[in-house]
Amino acid sequence: MSIFIYLFRTMFLAVLGAVFLGRSLSAQPGAARATSIQPGESCPPGMTEIRPRSCMAPEEAAPSILDYRPRSTLVVPAHVVKKARYPAIDFHGHPQGMLGSVESLARMGADLDALNVRMIIVANNVSGDALKRTVATINSSPSMKDRVRVLTGINFQNVGPGWAERAVAQLEADVAAGAVGIGEIGKGFGQSIRKADGSRLTLDDPDLDPLWQAAARLKLPVFIHTGDPQEFYKPVDYSNERWLELSLFPGRRVSPSQHPNFDELMKERDNLFRRNPKTTFVAAHMGWHANDLGRLGKMLTEMPNVYVDVGAVLYDIGRQPRASHDFFVKFQDRILFGKDSYQPEEYPYYWRVLETQDDYFDYYRNYHATWKLYGIDLPDDVLKKVYYKNALKITPGLPQTGWPR
Ligand SMILES: [Zn+2]
Numbered sequence: 001m002s003i004f005i006y007l008f009r010t011m012f013l014a015v016l017g018a019v020f021l022g023r024s025l026s027a028q029p030g031a032a033r034a035t036s037i038q039p040g041e042s043c044p045p046g047m048t049e050i051r052p053r054s055c056m057a058p059e060e061a062a063p064s065i066l067d068y069r070p071r072s073t074l075v076v077p078a079h080v081v082k083k084a085r086y087p088a089i090d091f092h093g094h095p096q097g098m099l100g101s102v103e104s105l106a107r108m109g110a111d112l113d114a115l116n117v118r119m120i121i122v123a124n125n126v127s128g129d130a131l132k133r134t135v136a137t138i139n140s141s142p143s144m145k146d147r148v149r150v151l152t153g154i155n156f157q158n159v160g161p162g163w164a165e166r167a168v169a170q171l172e173a174d175v176a177a178g179a180v181g182i183g184e185i186g187k188g189f190g191q192s193i194r195k196a197d198g199s200r201l202t203l204d205d206p207d208l209d210p211l212w213q214a215a216a217r218l219k220l221p222v223f224i225h226t227g228d229p230q231e232f233y234k235p236v237d238y239s240n241e242r243w244l245e246l247s248l249f250p251g252r253r254v255s256p257s258q259h260p261n262f263d264e265l266m267k268e269r270d271n272l273f274r275r276n277p278k279t280t281f282v283a284a285h286m287g288w289h290a291n292d293l294g295r296l297g298k299m300l301t302e303m304p305n306v307y308v309d310v311g312a313v314l315y316d317i318g319r320q321p322r323a324s325h326d327f328f329v330k331f332q333d334r335i336l337f338g339k340d341s342y343q344p345e346e347y348p349y350y351w352r353v354l355e356t357q358d359d360y361f362d363y364y365r366n367y368h369a370t371w372k373l374y375g376i377d378l379p380d381d382v383l384k385k386v387y388y389k390n391a392l393k394i395t396p397g398l399p400q401t402g403w404p405r
Contacts, residue, residue, distance in 0.1 A: 033057050065244065065370065072372075076359045081351035085380070086404060087118035088387040091223070092184070092284060092311035092338025094124060099134050105144040111344040115351075118147060118388070119398065123184035123223055125153030127174050135178040146399045151223060152179035154211065156189055160196030164210035171211065175218050180397030182215055183223025184284060190226055190268060191259045200260075204271035216278040221307070221394045225284035227265040228254055230291070245367040262288075273303045280394050282307045282336060290316035293327045300334050307394060309338030310350070310386075315363050318353040318373030325376040328354075332382040336390050354378050354386065 034056045037043060043055035050056045098108040099122065112120065126134060131152055138148045152174035154167060171182070190203040203226065215222050231242040232254045240246065246253050260268070266287070273281050283306060289296035290313040300306060310317060317324045328335060337354075339347055346364045356375035363369050378386070384404065392398055 033059075072360065074360055078361065079352065079356045079358055079375075080348065081355055082114065082348050083116035084347075084351050084387055085116075085355055086384050086387045087116055088337050089119040089121065089391040089398070090117050090339050091121050091123075091282065091336040091391050092309045092340045093120040093122050093342065094340060095120060095122065095342040096124075098342070099137060099148070101137065102141045102144075105138065105141045105148065109141075109144050109147065112147070115344060115347045117347065118403075119391075120148055121180070121391070121395075121398075122148060122150045124151075125184055125186060126150070127153045127155070127170060131174055131179060132177045139178075149180045149395075149398055150178060151181045151183040154182060154185065156185075156193050156201060158196040159201050159205065159207050163196070164207060167211050168214045171214055171218070171220075175220065179220070180395050181221040181223060183221075183225075183282070185222065185224040187225050187227055189224070190265050191254070203265070203268035204275060206275075208272075209276065212272075212276040212279045216276070216280070219396050221280045221282050223282045223284060223309075224269075226269045227262060227288060228252065229288050230262050233262045241370075242368075244370070248367055270299065270303070273306050277303075277305050280305055280307065282309055282394070284309055284338070285311055285313050285340075286316075286335075288313075293320070293323055297327060297331065300331050307334050307336055307390065309336045311338035311340035312368075314350055314353055314373065315365075315369035315371070317376065318363065319369070319371050321357075321374035321376045325378065328376065328378055328382055328386065332385045333390060335386050336394075337387050349373070354383060 034050065034054050035044065035047065037049075037053050037055055039053065041053075043049050046062065047055035047057045095108055098104045108120075112118070122134065131150060134150055138150070139145050141148075152171065154171070189201065193201045195201050195205070195207075212222065229242060231240050232246065232252055233256065234240055236243060236246045236253060259265075269283070269287075273283075286308045287296060287299065289299070290310075296308070300308070337350070339350065343364075349364045352358060352361065353373055353375055355378065357377040358375040360372045360374065363371075363373050388403055392400055392403065
């Protein structure tokens with residue numbers, strides 16, 4: 001709007017207000033507060049579009065997004081699903097503090113029973129003596145020894161001459177100690193970890209190939225978390241879907257000056273998957289492409305050695321119930337259940353999204369998603385694969401008996 005029109009209108013409204021002492025304004029509520037915009041423009045801050053190209057501010061002070069908690073008046077069937085319909089394997093387990101003793105393991109077992117999680121894979125990136133201690137504690141638990149399995153961690157520091165031989169030797173030792181896979185390889189890999197020569201260790205560095213080949217030879221799935229959600233790489237402004245999270249946890253912002261951008265990282269990750277076709281990779285968090293299932297589908301189609309887990313991306317699965325349903329059906333052999341952060345009360349949200357056709361219900365973590373979720377109503381055969389069959393298939397080291405067919 002030109003400054004001339006703006007000044008003219010302001011003066012006009014001031015005169016109008018003075019003459020009619022507000023009486024005519026109360027006859028046309030809000031007219032004085034409206035402002036017009038050009039096609040394609042957004043309303044100014046603090047205003048919303050009430051008619052085409054006409055913006056207005058609310059009379060009351062607007063609440064912050066923290067305080068605005070409208071109660072839904074929608075009346076629809078609601079199914080709270082406390083237990084998974086089939087026994088589940090949590091492929092993305094971080095049961096912190098539950099692995100130290102037979103007693104804490106038993107407490108975790110009670111939690112998992114209430115959820116119908118039969119098995120949890122510990123993806124805590126431990127190796128050597130720490131791994132041996134964890135396995136020993138698990139083995140000494142009569143109730144949990146067949147319900148907890150452990151992945152091993154890889155130390156990616158100082159990759160250079162001699163690194164691969166050491167890493168493969170440690171891997172073999174950890175497998176002998178009971179590890180059933182590798183992971184969770186953390187997001188530092190590719191972003192911040194440096195090689196011995198000081199350069200950034202790229203995900204597709206050929207120096208790592210002997211490790212990936214050893215994983216294939218030993219039949220170990222490689223569980224890898226790469227980068228962060230796309231929005232973490234973007235400016236933290238009011239158009240950012242993760243504004244609240246990035247404002248609550250500023251450490252999660254990814255600085256473009258210090259790290260490769262999202263697409264560079266994903267390209268390196270895909271190169272890693274492609275150059276090691278005999279190695280099974282599980283991309284954590286649906287590879288951070290749950291918001292773009294077309295892209296994820298292309299990746300899974302092009303790379304048959306790649307799987308994904310659903311940990312911590314329920315907010316994307318549950319906001320596109322039709323697309324998610326079709327995606328899970330199409331790629332039913334490639335998706336694993338995983339929860340990530342160990343909070344027993346949060347698992348039922350996954351069951352509800354995956355198993356029901358409920359509409360418009362709350363997610364468990366507001367700062368991930370300002371929106372509601374919907375059930376994607378998966379068929380039983382697909383649920384079984386996602387809950388346990390796919391994990392059993394790619395992880396020969398898991399106890400394979402006693403599962404429903
Ligand atoms: Zn994790």
